Amino acid sequence: MYEVLRKKILAPRIKEMDVYVPQIAKSAKPGQFVIVIPDEKGERTPLTLVDWNRDEGWVRLVFLEVGVSTMKLGMKEPGSTLYYVAGPLGNPTHVEKFGTVVVIGGGVAIAAAYPIARAFKEVSNHVISVIGARSANLLIYEELMRSVSDELHITTDDGSKGMKGFTSDALVALLNKGLKPNLVWMVGPAPMMKACSEVTKKYRIKAIASLNPIMVCGMGMCGACRVKVGGKIRFTCYEGPEFDANEVDWDELIFRLKMYQKEELEALKLFLSKYGLGGDTHA
Amino acid sequence: MPKIKPRVPLPKRPPEERIKDFNEVALGYDEKLAIEEASRCLQCPNKPCVKGCPVGVDIPRFIKLIRERRFEEAYKVIKDKCPIPAITGRVCPQERQCEKYCTLAKLGQPIAIGALERFVADWAREHGIAVEHAPKTSVGKKVAVVGSGPAGIVVAADLARLGYEVTMFEALHVPGGVLVYGIPEYRLPKKIVYDEINYLRELGVNIEIGVSVGRTITVYDLLDEYDAVFVGTGAGHPRFLNVPGENLNYIYTANEFLTRINLMRAYLFPEYDTPIHRGKRVAVIGGGNTAMDAARSALRLGAEEVHVLYRRTRAEMPARKEEIENAEEEGVKFVFLVQPKGFIGNDLGNVSEIMLKKMRLGEPDASGRPRPIPTGETITFQADMVINAIGFYPNPLIPQTTPEIKTDKKGRIIVDSEGRTSMPRVYAGGDIVIGEGTVIEAMGWGRKAALAIHKDLTINKKI
Ligand SMILES: Cc1cc2nc3c(=O)[nH]c(=O)nc-3n(C[C@H](O)[C@H](O)[C@H](O)COP(=O)(O)OP(=O)(O)OC[C@H]3O[C@@H](n4cnc5c(N)ncnc54)[C@H](O)[C@@H]3O)c2cc1C
Ligand SMILES: Cc1cc2nc3c(=O)[nH]c(=O)nc-3n(C[C@H](O)[C@H](O)[C@H](O)COP(=O)(O)OP(=O)(O)OC[C@H]3O[C@@H](n4cnc5c(N)ncnc54)[C@H](O)[C@@H]3O)c2cc1C
Numbered sequence: 001m002y003e004v005l006r007k008k009i010l011a012p013r014i015k016e017m018d019v020y021v022p023q024i025a026k027s028a029k030p031g032q033f034v035i036v037i038p039d040e041k042g043e044r045t046p047l048t049l050v051d052w053n054r055d056e057g058w059v060r061l062v063f064l065e066v067g068v069s070t071m072k073l074g075m076k077e078p079g080s081t082l083y084y085v086a087g088p089l090g091n092p093t094h095v096e097k098f099g100t101v102v103v104i105g106g107g108v109a110i111a112a113a114y115p116i117a118r119a120f121k122e123v124s125n126h127v128i129s130v131i132g133a134r135s136a137n138l139l140i141y142e143e144l145m146r147s148v149s150d151e152l153h154i155t156t157d158d159g160s161k162g163m164k165g166f167t168s169d170a171l172v173a174l175l176n177k178g179l180k181p182n183l184v185w186m187v188g189p190a191p192m193m194k195a196c197s198e199v200t201k202k203y204r205i206k207a208i209a210s211l212n213p214i215m216v217c218g219m220g221m222c223g224a225c226r227v228k229v230g231g232k233i234r235f236t237c238y239e240g241p242e243f244d245a246n247e248v249d250w251d252e253l254i255f256r257l258k259m260y261q262k263e264e265l266e267a268l269k270l271f272l273s274k275y276g277l278g279g280d281t282h283a
Numbered sequence: 284m285p286k287i288k289p290r291v292p293l294p295k296r297p298p299e300e301r302i303k304d305f306n307e308v309a310l311g312y313d314e315k316l317a318i319e320e321a322s323r324c325l326q327c328p329n330k331p332c333v334k335g336c337p338v339g340v341d342i343p344r345f346i347k348l349i350r351e352r353r354f355e356e357a358y359k360v361i362k363d364k365c366p367i368p369a370i371t372g373r374v375c376p377q378e379r380q381c382e383k384y385c386t387l388a389k390l391g392q393p394i395a396i397g398a399l400e401r402f403v404a405d406w407a408r409e410h411g412i413a414v415e416h417a418p419k420t421s422v423g424k425k426v427a428v429v430g431s432g433p434a435g436i437v438v439a440a441d442l443a444r445l446g447y448e449v450t451m452f453e454a455l456h457v458p459g460g461v462l463v464y465g466i467p468e469y470r471l472p473k474k475i476v477y478d479e480i481n482y483l484r485e486l487g488v489n490i491e492i493g494v495s496v497g498r499t500i501t502v503y504d505l506l507d508e509y510d511a512v513f514v515g516t517g518a519g520h521p522r523f524l525n526v527p528g529e530n531l532n533y534i535y536t537a538n539e540f541l542t543r544i545n546l547m548r549a550y551l552f553p554e555y556d557t558p559i560h561r562g563k564r565v566a567v568i569g570g571g572n573t574a575m576d577a578a579r580s581a582l583r584l585g586a587e588e589v590h591v592l593y594r595r596t597r598a599e600m601p602a603r604k605e606e607i608e609n610a611e612e613e614g615v616k617f618v619f620l621v622q623p624k625g626f627i628g629n630d631l632g633n634v635s636e637i638m639l640k641k642m643r644l645g646e647p648d649a650s651g652r653p654r655p656i657p658t659g660e661t662i663t664f665q666a667d668m669v670i671n672a673i674g675f676y677p678n679p680l681i682p683q684t685t686p687e688i689k690t691d692k693k694g695r696i697i698v699d700s701e702g703r704t705s706m707p708r709v710y711a712g713g714d715i716v717i718g719e720g721t722v723i724e725a726m727g728w729g730r731k732a733a734l735a736i737h738k739d740l741t742i743n744k745k746i
Contacts, residue, residue, distance in 0.1 A: 023494065023499055023500065024499065027499060027500065032498075037456060041548075041554065041555045041556060042555075042556050043547060043557040044456075044547070068553075068556050069556055072556075083456070084456040084492070084493055085493060086454060086455075086456070086492075086493035086494070086495060086499070087493075087495070087498065087499065088498055088499065089495060089498055216539055216542055216543060216547070216557070217455065217538075217539075217542060218454075218495075219454050219455075219678075219680060220519075220678060220679055220680060221464075221519040221520060221521070221538055221542070221678065222521070222536060222538045222539035222542050223521045223523075223536040223538065223539055224539045226530060228530055233523055233525075233529065233530065238679065238680060238683075249530075251632075252530050252632065255531075255532060255631065255632025256530065256532060256632070258532075258631075258632075259532045259533070259560070260558040260560075263552065263553070263558035263559075263560075264558065267552070267553040267556065267558070270553050
């Protein structure tokens with residue numbers, strides 16, 4: 001169970017992994033996620049379902065190695081098994097023909113935007129994708145995103161590829177050129193989504209964000225993943241992960257994501273002193 | 284009438300020692316103490332104590348066997364009705380159940396039925412006693428049990444013993460429900476829960492973890508494959524105060540705090556990967572057993588001060604008296620007649636202060652307890668960590684994804700007196716049906732539902 005079938009390095013510290021979990025592959029829908037525990041002492045780590053194959057029974061995850069859990073996961077080789085994978089969790093993305101949909105993905109979350117862009121495209125939306133990374137070597141899933149988009153726009157913070165700036169800058173540029181999307185869908189680091197939602201709010205565009213708070217149970221029992229949307233407490237795991245971007249309290253989410261920074265750094269130092277950075281992570 | 288001897292007290296570790304770790308507080312009887320306590324039992328022919336046990340353990344009989352040092356037989360008598368005696372012996376509120384009806388309760392102190400049950404179960408475990416199972420004659424029917432808490436455990440055990448093919452589905456990575464993620468290690472060691480649940484595997488129950496029914500697979504899918512479905516998903520969805528500042532950092536729900544500690548072993552961080560905040564001055568909101576569990580766990584994480592803030596007074600606290608006393612012995616402090624009005628944070632978004640409304644007691648409310656009424660006065664309370672333990676709602680996932688299953692306005696699944704829901708072939712029991720109950724009540728519901736399933740599928744062949 002939970003066997004790692006394939007592993008690929010997409011960019012420095014970003015890995016793609018196919019895991020054998022037929023019951024999840026069978027019912028997975030765009031916008032859902034899984035919770036993974038790498039080993040017996042591990043924590044419950046949420047990761048988006050990037051792709052899946054119902055016949056072969058696998059799901060695809062793409063993750064950025066930021067701390068102990070994602071590094072432990074990154075060290076798993078094909079043929080080895082994970083301790084636990086549960087899902088699919090969360091509500092699927094609401095997909096229908098809206099007209100023109102802008103799909104925004106930032107950093108490692110470009111991979112999470114891929115099944116969404118594909119689903120919107122499949123029901124004949126005009127899909128304009130905007131993807132951004134810190135620099136060109138960290139940009140993943142460019143060709144895949146192009147394959148499911150009518151237009152693809154690229155930004156990098158340092159200008160090493162595409163437009164110099166953030167995805168929100170590219171969104172503003174599109175809107176200034178007169179684009180009137182029926183929906184903006186976004187996923188990425190919270191500060192990126194905050195910036196994009198400030199734009200959609202200003203232009204009064206319907207916008208959906210897929211949120212990434214800290215999670216524990218993933219099934220509505222603990223409230224670790226709670227966020228404030230439209231002034232109300234909502235649980236990302238079973239009421240989300242997608243919410244109206246224009247209603248999310250972004251500052252609160254950004255604070256809450258830093259809650260365990262001190263502990264995580266401590267654990268990471270200890271982990272690195274034991275295992276080093278891992279041989280294959282410097283692709 | 285002969286003078287009644289006092290009850291033999293259950294040995295406990297001293298507070299100074301026990302607050303330094305998460306090891307079990309109560310040590311349990313040894314053989315000598317158990318026999319001494321068992322010999323107080325009057326062996327009433329009408330067995331009033333059994334009336335107070337929702338699963339109907341033959342209490343006088345197992346106590347008599349203890350007195351005769353026939354511990355193995357005593358174990359089998361208990362196990363016949365209760366699949367997890369090492370657990371119920373530890374966590375049941377016996378003062379409201381079996382011990383309440385004990386004849387000695389009227390004359391002095393009731394028999395320590397829970398402590399004796401625990402003794403027998405621990406003795407059997409230590410001596411490797413297994414209950415032989417009559418070779419199972421399959422009835423050729425399959426039942427799905429959703430949720431692996433006490434309700435699901437009883438349904439699975441009862442039906443497996445009757446010859447059903449049972450598969451239990453649990454969303455989390457370990458079966459046991461509140462027994463593993465909620466009730467703290469120092470009251471109920473997790474090793475014991477794992478051992479007790481292994482009994483289900485011995486009975487041939489197939490346990491599938493990581494399956495969220497409603498998402499991974501739906502109740503409709505289950506009904507395609509199984510003859511009946513039992514829903515025992517519990518009431519684990521936390522309530523909020525709905526006051527400003529409730530999402531500040533280090534304001535936990537009791538479920539998150541206890542799940543991190545019990546299920547994820549965050550108290551052993553960084554050996555285990557799940558972190559937890561270790562507050563210095565901790566406030567726990569609420570007055571029930573969950574609040575006591577959270578407060579005592581926070582102390583064990585090294586808090587300098589732990590205060591329980593409760594909106595009524597000590598007399599109205601719903602927590603067990605024993606738990607309040609344990610907490611007090613360990614140094615937990617109580618502040619009564621206060622209700623949070625809001626939380627204030629620092630510039631990092633971390634909680635630093637609680638604004639409290641002062642309360643006074645008014646006329647009795649629907650619960651029969653005096654209603655707390657604001658006096659109009661407000662005070663502030665410093666705290667760098669807050670645990671909200673004001674209660675739970677039923678778990679929402681199955682009702683949310685299965686509209687045919689009718690629920691009441693509190694989100695509880697509606698069942699008939701035997702545990703049938705409004706959806707054919709679907710049964711429910713435990714906290715998802717009654718709201719927040721107890722382990723033994725959930726087990727009682729499980730027993731009823733198992734019987735109804737057996738009646739409908741095999742005896743009356745209704746479906
Ligand atoms: C619904 C959902 C879907 C997600 N999908 C993906 C995915 O497809 N790919 C992926 O790489 N990540 C995804 N994440 C984020 C991922 O869960 C975290 O990166 C991971 O838990 C970090 O664990 P760690 O132990 O490696 O790092 P930690 O030690 O926990 O954290 C290291 C650093 O990362 C930051 N961090 C921690 N958690 C998050 C978070 N949730 N989001 C952003 N930064 C965080 C911390 O502030 C810290 O600075 C998702 C999160 C959610 C809630
Ligand atoms: C902190 C705390 C301390 C307590 N202490 C005591 C005590 O000392 N004594 C006592 O008698 N009672 C105590 N209780 C109450 C008691 O634990 C509960 O009444 C009892 O556990 C209810 O049993 P249950 O089987 O209905 O549900 P639960 O024990 O809640 O089990 C439900 C299970 O279903 C799973 N589940 C939920 N939804 C799904 C889904 N969609 N798919 C798959 N699985 C799902 C959950 O993960 C869980 O494992 C305590 C409760 C708490 C919270």
